[in-house]
Amino acid sequence: MEKKTLTLNVNNQDYELYINPKTLLVEAIRDHIGLTGTKRGCDTVSCGACTVVVDGLAVKACSVLAMQCEGMKILTSEGLEVNGNLAPIQKAFLDEGAFQCGFCTSGMLMSASAFIKETKGKVTEMQIRESIEGNICRCTGYNSIVRAIDAVLKGKYAEGKK
Amino acid sequence: MISDFRYLKPGSMKEALQMLKEHEDECKVICGGQSLLVIMRQGLVSPEYVISIKQLKDANYLKYDAKEGLKIGATCTHRTVEHSTMIRDKYPALREMEEKLASIQVRNWGTVAGNLAHGDPAGDPAPVLIAMNASVKLGSVSGERVVPLEEFYPDLFETVMNHDELIVEIKVPPRPAKTATKYQKFNLLDSDMGLIGVAVTVTVDGDKCKDARVVLGSAAPTVIRARAAEKVLIGAKPSDSVFEKAGEAAAAECSPVSDIHASEEYRRHLVKILTKRMAKAACEQAKISG
C-alpha cells in the first residue's frame, strides 16, 4: 500500500495530509484534520450524519474518497460560522429547536445550507423535505428542521433584519 | 473494512483505459463510488488498484442533438441529469426517475454510468433507459463498441463488459413523435430502492398503440423486458381492460423473489398494478405529446 500526500481545503483552510488512499473524506476530516462535528451513523450511505458540502454540493463524506477532493472547497458544520457569528441556518435551528440529541445536526445543517444556497425563488414544503431526505433524525420528527429552513428561505435572518 | 489498494489518477480517458488494460484483473474503476465503496466496505470486492475517473472533466457531459439524441458522458452525475432543462424538455422520464433516486447527496456525487456498471436489478436508471432503447458505448484500448442496454446484463450484478472496458458514454435515441415513457417504483419510503420498478414506453398512432416497451426492475435477476405485456399493448386500442391485461401478462412473465420485505406473490401483484398504471400514464402522455 502506498500512502499519498493530499491537500484538502476545509472551511477555507488548506490542510496537508499524508494518507492511505482508501481514506474516506469523513475519516480525513474527523481523524486526520481533527474536525469532529461531522459524524458517522451507518455503513450503507443511508443516514446522512456525515454530510458535508463539496464545491457547493451536499455529499455523504462516508462515501467519497478523500483523494478525489483535492482542489475542491469542502465545508463542514464548523465552517458555517464566521468569526463567531452564526450563519442564518444555525440561528434558525436555535429558534426552532431543530435538534435534540444533536448527532444528526451537522449533517442536517450542511444539507440545508447547500439547498438554501442553490435555491432561487419559491419552493414548496415538499421540496424542503426532500432536501433533507437523505438525512435521518431519530429525535425531532423533522418538522422543526423544515420550519427552520423555511424561515431562512423566507428571509427571516437576512442582513439588516432584527 | 475496505482493504488497501494503490490509487491511480489518470489525466485522460485514454490513460485511464491504458491503466485498465494494464491491471485488468485486479482493478476497479471509481467515479462517484456510491455503489463501489459500499461493496468494498462489505469485503465483496478487494481490488489491488483503484482507478479514479472523477477528475476527467472531458467525460462530464450531457448533450443532445435532434439527429443523434442524448449522450451522457462517463462522469456525468445524476444531479446534472436531474437539473438539466434539456432533459426536462426532451426526456422528462429521466428527470422524474432521477428525482426519486436515493437522496440528493448520492445524486450529487454518483454517476449514471457508474450506476449502470454496478448492475443492481433494483436500480432506477436501467429500466427507464432500456424503455427508451438506450445503449452503452464501451471503451477500451482496442477501441469502442456499442451494446444495447437491454443486452448488457446477462445475470445478477453482472455485465457483458470485459475486464479492460468501461462505460464511456450512454446513448439514448431521439424520442419518436407521439411517444412517452413513464416509470414508477414501489417502496415504503420515497428514498428506498424499489421492491418493484416498472418503466413503460408507448408510441401511439391515431387511436392505437403502435409500439410499446415494458421494462421491469427488481422482478428478476436482471432488468427484463416484459415481452408478453408488450404484445398485449402493441396494436391494441388503449383501454383500462387492455392495461389490466398488460399488467397480468407482466406479472406472469417475471420471476421476483420472496424476501423479508415482500412475498413473491405480492411482488407479482405490484408488477401487475404498476404495469397497468404506467401503461395508462404513458399512453395518456404519448397522446398529448409532439
Added chain:
Amino acid sequence: MNRYTVINPHTKFTVINTHVHNVDGIAKVTGRATYTFDVVLPGMLYGKILRSPHAHAKIKSIDYSKAMALHGVKAVATGKDTLGAKQGIWRRYKDLCDEQLLTVDKVRYIGEPVAAVAAVTEEIAEKALELIEVDYEVLEGVYEPLDAIKKEAPEIHEGFERNINVTRHIEWGDVDEGFAEADYIREDWFRCGGQAHMCMETRAAVSSYTPDGKLTIYHSNQSPYYMQGLMAGVMGMREGDIRVISPYVGGGFGGKFELDGAIFATAVLSKKCMRPVKIVFTREEDFIASKRRTPMFYYSRTGVKKDGTLLCREAKVFTNGGAYTGMGATALYLTGFFHSFPYVWQKGYRYDGYRVYTNTLPSTSMRGFGAPQAMWCSEQQIEWIAADLKLDPIEMRRKNSHYEGYEVPGQATIASCGINQCYDEIKKWIASKGKLPKGHAIGLSACGFMSGGIFNWFDTPYSFSSAVVTINMDGTVELNVGAQDIGQGSNTTMAIICAETLGCKIEDVKVHSGDTDYNPADLGAWGSRQTLMSGNAVKRAAEDAKKQLLEFAYAQSGLNIIYDLDIKDRWVHSISRPERGSDYVDLVRKALRGKSGQRIMGRGFYTPYRKGMISPAYSYMLQGVEVEVDEETGKIRLCDSMTAHDCGQPINHLGLIGQLEGAFSMAAGYGYLEYMPYEDGKLMNPNLVDYHMIRAPEMPPANIAEIDTYEPEGPYGAKEAGEGLTNPTAAAIGNALFKLYGIQMKECPIKPEMVVNALKEKKAKGK
C-alpha cells in the same frame, strides 16, 4: 407546516413555557458538541468485539494466542478474564440478574459478545478477531415465546422452567363477575413487533483503567448513576473508584440505561493493558447486539354493557424476552398496567404477563416501555367494540375515561387528568377537516402514561433525584444535577426551573450533568421521570438557595416576613409592591461578601413516597391520524395528525414541541415501517437500507393542542411529555384502516402486503 397551538395556562411565568433556546444549542449547531463517539484519549487503543454466530451454543474453549501475537494487539479478553458476574439492573432480585456481558460458558443469541480485542488501530483489532478460535458445541435454539414454553423446548437458562423468565400479575375488582354481567364480550389476539432504538449515535464507550485502581469511563448512556453502580458490581470495584462521564449523548430512547458490550469490554481490556480502550458499535452491531423493544403476543378479552360502559378486561401476554432479562421485567408489568389505560373498569381488571426466554436479541425498555404494545391492542379493540355496538367511538371512550381524583384500585391515584378536554379538541379538529378525500380516514387512539416510575431496582426501593444550586459572586449559577440530557432537553428544562425559581435569567444558569464525579445522584433519564422528579429536586434546591439569599434582602427591607420577598428576572422585590426592589446581582454581591466569600449553596432532593405502585402522576392524550391508503397496493401514507395532550404545565416550550413531533415519528415507525424480522434467531435487516426509518418527506404535520391542567406533584404543575406520545400512533393508524375498509389489523408494524391480504380476505368473506 404544522398549525400548532400550545394553550398557555392561566399562570404566566417569566421563564417557564417561554421561547427559550436550548442551553446546549450553540454547541450542537456549531459542531462543537463532542460525544463519546468523538472522544480520543492519549495512548488510546481501539477495541472490537467477537460475536457468537450461533443462537444457542456451549463454549468449549477459546484460544486467542494467535490474536495476541498479531503485531499491534495489546490485549484480548474473554469471559474467563472477568469475574463472570451475572448482572442486571434488577439488583434486588438476584435471579433476574442473568447476563454476563462477556459470556463464560454459553451463548444465547446471535451476536452475543464472546471475546474482545484492543489494538493500536481499528483495522488491526478487526483482523485479530479472525484469529480467535472458538470451539462451540451448537445447541438447539428456540426463537418464539409460544415455542419456548413448550415442554420439549431447549432450556436457555438453568433453572427457568419452560423458559419463563418473569411473570407479573395485576388484578383489581372481580373480573369474572364483570363477564357474567356483560351484554357483550369481545376477545382478540394480537402480535406486536419489536423495534430498534436506532439512536443516531451507536453504543460507544472509552474506558481508562489506571494503576491507582481507578476506572474512568466515557459512555453514551441515559444514567451515569446506574452505569457506575453496575460497573462496580461487574468489575469488583467500589463505586467511588469508578467515574462515568456521559458527554453529549446521541439518543437513548430507553436502550442506554443498562450496561452494554462496549462499556464492559473496554473496561476489561483497559484493566488488562492499562491503556484507554475505545469501542464504537458499527450500525450493524447496534442492530444485532443492543437490546430492542419487546415483541409481544397479546390476548385481550373485554366485557361491556351495550351502552358502551366498560365492565371488565382480562389480558394474557407472552413477551419475547430474548436471551436475557434486561429491563424486560418492568416492560412486562407496565404493558399490563397501561393496557387498562385510560379507562375506568367498572367491575375489574386482570392481567397475567409471562416473559419468555428465547435465543434472540434480548428485549428491553424502549420509549413507551410496553405501553405502545398495550395501546396497539387495546385502542383497536375499543374501536371494534364501539363499531360492534354501533356506538360513537369518541363518546364511548369519553364516558369511560379516567378523571381527576380517580383511584386505580391498589395502583395509582390520578391527581390531574385532562383527557376529557382532549376529546373536545380532537372533535374540533376532525370537524375542521370536513369531508376527507377518497381513500382517506382519520384513526384515533387515547392513552395515558407515567411521569417516572416510583420504583428503583438498585440501592433504594424508591426512585429519587438530587440537585445542587451554587450562586457565584456575579450572580451566575452552577446547577448540578444528576439528570441526564440525552437529547430530550433536560439540561434546558432544569435550567428553566432553576431560573424561574431563583429569579435569575436563564443565561445566568450553567448546567452540569453527565459526570458521576461532580453530579449528585439521580436515577437518570428513563420512564419519563426527569421533568417531574429531577425538576422537583431542582426547584427545591433553587428555593433553598433563594431563601438564603433573600435573608440578606429581608434584613434590610423592613417587611413583615421573608415570604413577602421574591426575585423575578433579576429583580428582587416585594410581592405586594413589585415596582419597589433592587438588583439581584447587587444582592448576591452583598450577600456573599457578608459570608466572607462563601458561595450560597442550595440542596434539593425528591423521592416519590406513598405515590401508588407505578407513578406519582400521569399524562394523558388523544391522537388523531389522517391516513391515505392506496387500495391496490396497500401502501399507507400519513397525511396529517393532531394530538390533544395533557402534560400539566409545559416547562420547556421548544422542547415540548420537539418531543411531541419526535415521539410521533418513532411511534409512526412502530405502526407501519420498522419491522425487525428474525429467522432462526438471526436479524434479517441489520442496516438502514432494509430497516425503514421515517424520513422528512413521509412525516406529516403534527398539530398539537395542550390542555391546561395542573399536576400537584409536579414542579409548577408539570408532568411528562414525550414518552406517552409514543403510545397511541400505531393504534391510530390501525383504526384509520378499520374506518376506511373495516379490516382489523392484528399485527404491527403494518406492511402494505398485510393490507392487501386483509382486503382480499374481507372480499372473500363477503362473497
